[in-house]
Amino acid sequence: MPLIEVEHLRKTFIRAERRPGMLGAFQSLFARSGHEIIAVDDVSFQIAAGEMVGYLGPNGAGKSTTLKMLTGILTPTAGRIAVGGIMPHRRRVDHVKRIGVVFGQRTQLWWDLPTIDSFELLRHVYRIPLDRYRENVRIFGKLLDLEPFLNTPVRQLSLGQRMRADLTAALLHDPTILFLDEPTIGLDVVARERIREFLLEVNRKRGMTIVLTSHDLADITRLCPRVVLIDCGRVIYDGALEELRRRHGRRRTLVVDLADSAQLPTVPGVALLRREGLRIWLGFDRDTISAADLIATVAAQCPLRDLSVEEPEVEAVLRAIYQGAAVDLVPA
Ligand SMILES: Nc1ncnc2c1ncn2[C@@H]1O[C@H](COP(=O)(O)OP(=O)(O)O)[C@@H](O)[C@H]1O
Numbered sequence: 650m651p652l653i654e655v656e657h658l659r660k661t662f663i664r665a666e667r668r669p670g671m672l673g674a675f676q677s678l679f680a681r682s683g684h685e686i687i688a689v690d691d692v693s694f695q696i697a698a699g700e701m702v703g704y705l706g707p708n709g710a711g712k713s714t715t716l717k718m719l720t721g722i723l724t725p726t727a728g729r730i731a732v733g734g735i736m737p738h739r740r741r742v743d744h745v746k747r748i749g750v751v752f753g754q755r756t757q758l759w760w761d762l763p764t765i766d767s768f769e770l771l772r773h774v775y776r777i778p779l780d781r782y783r784e785n786v787r788i789f790g791k792l793l794d795l796e797p798f799l800n801t802p803v804r805q806l807s808l809g810q811r812m813r814a815d816l817t818a819a820l821l822h823d824p825t826i827l828f829l830d831e832p833t834i835g836l837d838v839v840a841r842e843r844i845r846e847f848l849l850e851v852n853r854k855r856g857m858t859i860v861l862t863s864h865d866l867a868d869i870t871r872l873c874p875r876v877v878l879i880d881c882g883r884v885i886y887d888g889a890l891e892e893l894r895r896r897h898g899r900r901r902t903l904v905v906d907l908a909d910s911a912q913l914p915t916v917p918g919v920a921l922l923r924r925e926g927l928r929i930w931l932g933f934d935r936d937t938i939s940a941a942d943l944i945a946t947v948a949a950q951c952p953l954r955d956l957s958v959e960e961p962e963v964e965a966v967l968r969a970i971y972q973g974a975a976v977d978l979v980p981a
């Protein structure tokens with residue numbers, strides 16, 4: 650049985666809108682009209698114990714909302730979630746014992762307390778046995794090099810230090826599942842790499858199931874053999890990262906440096922993926938048009954300075970999806 654089951658999950662929000670032009674004390678009572686926002690439309694997936702899955706999609710796709718439902722913070726509007734057989738929002742107390750949660754944008758540590766005091770408080774909150782607690786602080790302390798700032802108030806930590814402390818805080822009670830929302834956001838390259846190594850370690854050594862969202866594609870290629878891609882609240886791909894690359898093996902990108910910006914080339918069946926100044930990226934399917942034919946067609950339409958053909962990288966596919974380009978994800 651899968652550890653995490655999500656079926657036809659949906660979450661809508663009603664955003665209150667005030668109608669202009671109405672005055673008086675009753676305004677807030679009567680002048681609001683609800684505008685429904687579909688944050689998660691229809692999402693289904695299953696995750697087995699021990700998997701490390703990347704949950705990806707462009708801004709506003711519904712990633713954080715899904716994670717909030719998985720962690721029990723939000724109640725689904727419709728659909729079903731079962732994590733280890735229980736519904737997160739129905740049995741939050743039981744649920745939080747088994748999960749660790751890190752939202753990169755906020756901390757669960759006490760701002761004014763030394764880092765170690767936050768850990769101590771969490772020991773009481775989660776009733777962690779003293780020996781387990783000490784062992785975990787020792788292990789995570791070593792893996793994440795916490796020693797230099799254990800006695801520093803959280804407000805004084807660098808972003809990278811704070812993230813290492815937050816990861817530790819999320820794992821002190823030995824959860825079996827870890828949910829991470831943008832865990833490397835704002836971190837420098839070295840700090841990112843340290844977090845990645847740590848996640849690989851807890852996944853391999855502890856068999857921890859990890860679901861993470863990230864805008865850093867290096868996080869995903871490094872950590873996640875499987876990705877679930879969502880867009881507008883719906884799953885558009887669920888499978889191996891490698892398969893995504895294979896499936897897009899037919900896709901190529903022609904990078905063109907135009908001599909001037911007077912005119913952009915238009916070729917039927919060829920998508921303009923990206924544009925930066927005089928450089929444009931054209932996506933084409935090599936089964937439909939050869940690179941040589943495409944180059945000849947483009948050159949006939951506009952004066953060119955330079956061009957090159959790029960092989961598809963998983964990064965390129967994901968980047969295109971993030972940037973909202975029309976990427977054909979239907980199985981070949
Ligand atoms: N509490 C909320 N109230 C109203 N709209 C929300 C709320 N939370 C999220 N949304 C909207 O739902 C959509 C999905 O948001 P989110 O799940 O945060 O996306 P992502 O994490 O993929 O960027 C967005 O349009 C966002 O503005």
Ligand SMILES: [Mg+2]
Binds near residue numbers: 712830
């Ligand atoms: Mg988000």
